[in-house]
Amino acid sequence: MTPARRAGVALALLGAALVTLPAFAGSYLLSVATLILFFAYAGQAWNVMMGFAGQLSLGHSLYVGLGAYAAAGLYFHYGIGPWAGVWLALALCVAAGLVIGFLAFRFGISGVYFALLTIAFAEFTRIGFDHIQWLGGPGGLFIKVEQRVAWDLPNLRGTPAMFYYVILGLNAAALALCAWLLRSRAGYYWQAIREDEEAARALGIDTFRWKMLAIGVSSAMTALAGVFFAFYYNNLFPEQIFHISRSIEIILGPIIGGLGTLFGPILGAAVLTILADGITELMAWLGIEVPGIKQVFYGLCLLVVVIFRPHGIWPAIARRLGL
Amino acid sequence: MAPELVLNVVIAGLLTGLVYGLMALGLSVIFGVVRVVNFAHGEMMTIAMYAAVVLFAAYRLDPLLAVLPVAVAFFVFGYALQATLINPFITRPEHSQFMLLVAVALIMVNGLLMVFGPDARNVQVDYQLESFALGPLLFDKARVLAAATAVATSAALFAFFRLTLLGKAIRACADNHLGAQVVGLNVKRLYALTFGVGSACVAVAGCLMILLVDVTPVLGPAYTLLAFVIVIVGGLGSMPGALLGGVLIGVSEALAGLFIAPSAKSMFSFALLILVLLFRPQGLLGRRV
Numbered sequence: 247m248t249p250a251r252r253a254g255v256a257l258a259l260l261g262a263a264l265v266t267l268p269a270f271a272g273s274y275l276l277s278v279a280t281l282i283l284f285f286a287y288a289g290q291a292w293n294v295m296m297g298f299a300g301q302l303s304l305g306h307s308l309y310v311g312l313g314a315y316a317a318a319g320l321y322f323h324y325g326i327g328p329w330a331g332v333w334l335a336l337a338l339c340v341a342a343g344l345v346i347g348f349l350a351f352r353f354g355i356s357g358v359y360f361a362l363l364t365i366a367f368a369e370f371t372r373i374g375f376d377h378i379q380w381l382g383g384p385g386g387l388f389i390k391v392e393q394r395v396a397w398d399l400p401n402l403r404g405t406p407a408m409f410y411y412v413i414l415g416l417n418a419a420a421l422a423l424c425a426w427l428l429r430s431r432a433g434y435y436w437q438a439i440r441e442d443e444e445a446a447r448a449l450g451i452d453t454f455r456w457k458m459l460a461i462g463v464s465s466a467m468t469a470l471a472g473v474f475f476a477f478y479y480n481n482l483f484p485e486q487i488f489h490i491s492r493s494i495e496i497i498l499g500p501i502i503g504g505l506g507t508l509f510g511p512i513l514g515a516a517v518l519t520i521l522a523d524g525i526t527e528l529m530a531w532l533g534i535e536v537p538g539i540k541q542v543f544y545g546l547c548l549l550v551v552v553i554f555r556p557h558g559i560w561p562a563i564a565r566r567l568g569l
Numbered sequence: 570m571a572p573e574l575v576l577n578v579v580i581a582g583l584l585t586g587l588v589y590g591l592m593a594l595g596l597s598v599i600f601g602v603v604r605v606v607n608f609a610h611g612e613m614m615t616i617a618m619y620a621a622v623v624l625f626a627a628y629r630l631d632p633l634l635a636v637l638p639v640a641v642a643f644f645v646f647g648y649a650l651q652a653t654l655i656n657p658f659i660t661r662p663e664h665s666q667f668m669l670l671v672a673v674a675l676i677m678v679n680g681l682l683m684v685f686g687p688d689a690r691n692v693q694v695d696y697q698l699e700s701f702a703l704g705p706l707l708f709d710k711a712r713v714l715a716a717a718t719a720v721a722t723s724a725a726l727f728a729f730f731r732l733t734l735l736g737k738a739i740r741a742c743a744d745n746h747l748g749a750q751v752v753g754l755n756v757k758r759l760y761a762l763t764f765g766v767g768s769a770c771v772a773v774a775g776c777l778m779i780l781l782v783d784v785t786p787v788l789g790p791a792y793t794l795l796a797f798v799i800v801i802v803g804g805l806g807s808m809p810g811a812l813l814g815g816v817l818i819g820v821s822e823a824l825a826g827l828f829i830a831p832s833a834k835s836m837f838s839f840a841l842l843i844l845v846l847l848f849r850p851q852g853l854l855g856r857r858v
Contacts, residue, residue: 302664353847357663358606358805362797366842369794373836384832490790494671501668538682538786545675552668553654556661 268407283413289499289511291467297506299460300440305364307492309339313472327401335469343465372488386483402477504558573705584716586819590812591719593799595770601806602743602763608670611792612677617775618784625692640769647768651761681786689783715777804855
């Protein structure tokens with residue numbers, strides 16, 4: 247079999263396994279799987295900017311938060327479901343992304359400075375939302391939890407299995423979109439910009455335009471993650487959703503999995519979520535209850551991966567599997 | 570609002586800002602030479618604050634004197650950190666360095682949480698509540714002493730980089746990595762020394778800061794962001810810029826706390842950061858690259 251064939255078969259097998267998962271998984275396993283898929287999707291969105299186009303954003307929590315608050319605010323105040331809220335979320339996030347991109351790329355800000363600019367916008371927005379009483383302020387915005395039996399897809403109210411299928415569908419769409427983008431003209435231009443922006447410009451690539459496209463696509467994808475987050479968890483706090491630790495959570499998956507690869511964000515999210523849960527279980531089993539000890543272990547594991555697997559774990563596995 | 574009140578708030582902000590400046594100076598020195606952004610900077614600051622708390626609790630050592638042993642310990646720690654963990658990363662891409670230091674920061678915050686728990690700690694020195702008046706102006710004694718120590722430490726650092734041969738060698742590494750290697754400087758050792766010096770700076774800043782605020786483990790990331798804001802505003806890699814940025818942020822925080830809401834104070838710092846990045850990306854005192 248050719249590598250492409252093998253990859254197709256492997257992907258089909260994985261897809262089939264994931265589609266049938268809710269049939270036999272308990273509620274705990276399903277919630278872990280949903281969490282993995284959430285981070286896989288958000289990581290995939292971030293990967294478009296950093297992995298494909300080489301623009302390091304450390305403020306993706308901004309788009310998660312804006313998307314979440316847009317859809318949740320509409321539902322909370324006017325009873326308008328996420329079927330409409332999602333468009334507001336998309337519009338707001340793309341607008342925010344394009345404004346940040348325009349300012350940064352027009353003024354020639356890149357690398358560390360760009361990363362800090364994205365943090366600054368996210369933090370600015372976080373503190374701003376703490377002072378918007380209409381959206382609950384620091385006390386949080388809570389969506390009414392109602393009817394958990396039937397599936398009400400346009401309003402995103404339903405069973406945990408529905409949320410699982412929603413985020414699985416988003417992942418499938420994101421994977422397909424990214425695979426297509428990577429082989430499109432935009433994808434090649436992005437990779438040229440990532441490798442050497444000067445050279446890309448010398449070849450006649452309008453780097454400003456293509457970087458704007460990258461941040462636009464990435465922020466739009468992340469907006470959907472935000473809408474999902476709002477209706478899955480039913481509560482939003484600026485302190486959590488806009489916080490820089492949320493941005494870091496999002497980007498750990500793709501970096502650990504393999505930056506710029508299609509499957510890296512998914513694998514990374516799975517590895518990190520299972521690691522974090524595994525540590526929790528292990529500590530419970532050992533009867534150790536020291537606050538912070540889990541995160542210390544988590545940090546040590548991250549350290550080991552960053553030191554010994556600088557390109558992430560997926561490229562090595564892909565080679566081994568002959569994909 | 571009474572002008573004396575505003576003036577007193579500005580003075581308090583200015584004095585705190587000098588300590589902020591010293592903290593940011595450490596970050597600036599490290600970035601200016603090693604070209605690695607220390608994402609664990611604020612976490613190191615909180616460790617120094619806890620060190621001062623422990624020394625005070627155990628030996629009644631005044632944080633102003635604890636500065637010396639803590640700075641020495643941090644120098645050794647910083648040197649070791651650069652020599653073992655970070656040196657292999659200096660040729661790696663930025664996101665890789667970022668990940669490394671985020672992991673280090675995560676371990677630091679939660680290590681502190683494991684040892685000290687989530688409750689706030691502070692020190693109670695005798696002169697905590699003393700202040701002296703100069704006409705209508707009130708000066709907090711602890712704040713004045715902390716600011717004076719911060720200025721003295723910064724001056725010592727300026728002297729080190731300007732006057733000593735070692736300081737010149739480090740500046741040479743910063744100016745031209747390849748050139749420094751060509752003339753036979755041991756760049757990796759100098760990088761480690763620089764990281765040690767930057768860590769010692771943040772250690773002093775931490776010991777001084779504990780005179781002004783209580784410490785909890787979660788303060789670390791907030792201080793990291795604060796240090797970034799200050800060095801970008803002042804000019805990344807510029808030493809006077811870090812002090813100027815510290816004072817600006819200290820005063821703007823104090824005024825925002827007075828006029829708007831204490832919870833909104835860092836919003837102004839971030840707004841300032843965004844404006845500086847857009848209109849003067851090299852910072853107020855930075856050189857254009």
